[in-house]
Amino acid sequence: MAAARRFTRENLEGYLFVTPAVTVLIVFLLAPAIWVFGLSLYHWDLIAQNPDYVGLANYDRLLNRDDLFRQALVQTVYYVAGTVPTGIALGLFIAVILNKRMPLRNAMRGAIFTPYVMPLVATVLIWAFMFNPDSGVLNAVLHFFHIPPVRWLGDPRAIMPAIILYSLWQHTGFNAVIFLAGLAGIPTEMEEAARVDGANSWQVFWRVTWPMLTPTTYFVLLISLIGSFKVVQQIIVFTGGGGGPDRAAETIGLYLYEKAFVSFQAGYAGAISVVLFVIILAITGLQMRLTSHRVFYR
Numbered sequence: 545m546a547a548a549r550r551f552t553r554e555n556l557e558g559y560l561f562v563t564p565a566v567t568v569l570i571v572f573l574l575a576p577a578i579w580v581f582g583l584s585l586y587h588w589d590l591i592a593q594n595p596d597y598v599g600l601a602n603y604d605r606l607l608n609r610d611d612l613f614r615q616a617l618v619q620t621v622y623y624v625a626g627t628v629p630t631g632i633a634l635g636l637f638i639a640v641i642l643n644k645r646m647p648l649r650n651a652m653r654g655a656i657f658t659p660y661v662m663p664l665v666a667t668v669l670i671w672a673f674m675f676n677p678d679s680g681v682l683n684a685v686l687h688f689f690h691i692p693p694v695r696w697l698g699d700p701r702a703i704m705p706a707i708i709l710y711s712l713w714q715h716t717g718f719n720a721v722i723f724l725a726g727l728a729g730i731p732t733e734m735e736e737a738a739r740v741d742g743a744n745s746w747q748v749f750w751r752v753t754w755p756m757l758t759p760t761t762y763f764v765l766l767i768s769l770i771g772s773f774k775v776v777q778q779i780i781v782f783t784g785g786g787g788g789p790d791r792a793a794e795t796i797g798l799y800l801y802e803k804a805f806v807s808f809q810a811g812y813a814g815a816i817s818v819v820l821f822v823i824i825l826a827i828t829g830l831q832m833r834l835t836s837h838r839v840f841y842r
Contacts, residue, residue, distance in 0.1 A: 577821075584814035590804075595811065602815035613816070615791060616799040619704060623795060624772040626708040627715070632764055634712065635719025636757070640749065642720070643727045653724070657717040664714070668781040671710045672697065697782060700792035707782060707793055711775070719764050726760030727753070762835060766828065773824050776801055796820050 584602055588595035606613055642653050659667060674680045675696035683693040696706040730753060738748045776797030779787070785802070787794035796816065804813035 580814045580817050582814075583811055584818050586811040586814075588810045589808045590810045591808070598811065602812050603819070606812070606815050606819060612791065612794065613796075613799060616794045616796050619793065620773060620775075620795040620797075622704060623708060623711075623775060624769065626705070627711050627772050628765070628768045630708075631712055631716050631719055631768060632761065634716045635764065636723050636761070638716065638720040639723030639727055640753070643724060653721075656720050659714045659716075660718040664777055665781055667714060668710065668778050671713075672782060675706055698789060700788070700790040703783070703788040703793045707779060710778060710782075711772075714778075715768075715771075719768070722764050723757065723760055726757045730756045765835075766831065769827060769831070770824055773797075773820065773827075796823075 583595075585597060585599055586595040587598045587602075638656055642649060642656070646652075674682050677683055677693055677695045677698065680696070682696065686693060694702050696702050734752050734756070735748050738752050743751065774797050775795055779793050779795060779798050780801070782788070783793050785798075785806070787798060787802075797820075800813055800816045800820065803809045803816060
């Protein structure tokens with residue numbers, strides 16, 4: 545009987561400890577998500593007191609008749625494909641290099657992480673000067689190698705690669721720091737044993753280091769996918785909120801922002817939010833189903 549009372553008391557204390565965190569999640573995540581789903585069933589301009597109920601009409605328009613949404617979806621996938629694999633590979637490469645003993649290693653680690661913590665708007669404006677077709681440093685480098693200049697932010701074919709290039713510079717340091725944390729958790733005895741057995745550096749990485757980093761890689765892949773599908777801030781600053789020439793930099797996040805706060809179509813923006821949530825949920829579920837057993841060895 546005493547053991548049962550002690551067990552009940554411990555459970556109650558545990559619930560009390562997690563109550564603040566659960567309350568925050570419910571108030572700031574779950575409740576708004578439910579509200580947005582309900583909002584997607586209405587036509588509302590953010591001003592009228594009585595929004596019009598339209599049922600699934602917003603979804604019908606979005607999925608069947610909105611060509612700009614389909615364009616934004618394709619360009620979002622293009623952005624994700626350009627940033628996620630490259631960002632993970634670069635972050636892993638930098639982490640492996642900076643995990644070795646070398647002079648000024650801590651200073652270089654700090655320098656790699658600096659772009660991620662700098663104000664995004666400030667860094668975007670600096671890169672906008674670098675992308676300038678007449679006086680930008682990138683075209684100066686191309687001129688040095690006798691390559692024709694590129695209208696980075698004025699050419700529909702170049703604006704998305706330009707934004708991908710900036711995003712890689714801005715986010716790769718974060719990936720590198722996560723990989724450095726994963727590398728710190730790998731026992732050095734395993735790598736030393738592999739070297740004693742005659743393995744070279746590449747074999748040690750491929751047979752020992754990389755398999756031990758699969759949980760870290762899984763985590764980086766997951767958060768990179770989710771973050772890339774929601775990209776909007778840098779595109780707004782680079783393009784002035786218009787999606788660039790021919791809407792070539794229009795993404796789902798930017799399209800959502802425009803419908804909600806430029807066109808004041810709150811219900812339609814809610815439908816876009818729900819569809820974006822479903823896409824991210826489906827990709828996350830597929831990733832977990834295909835790769836989690838390789839990561840956690842179940």
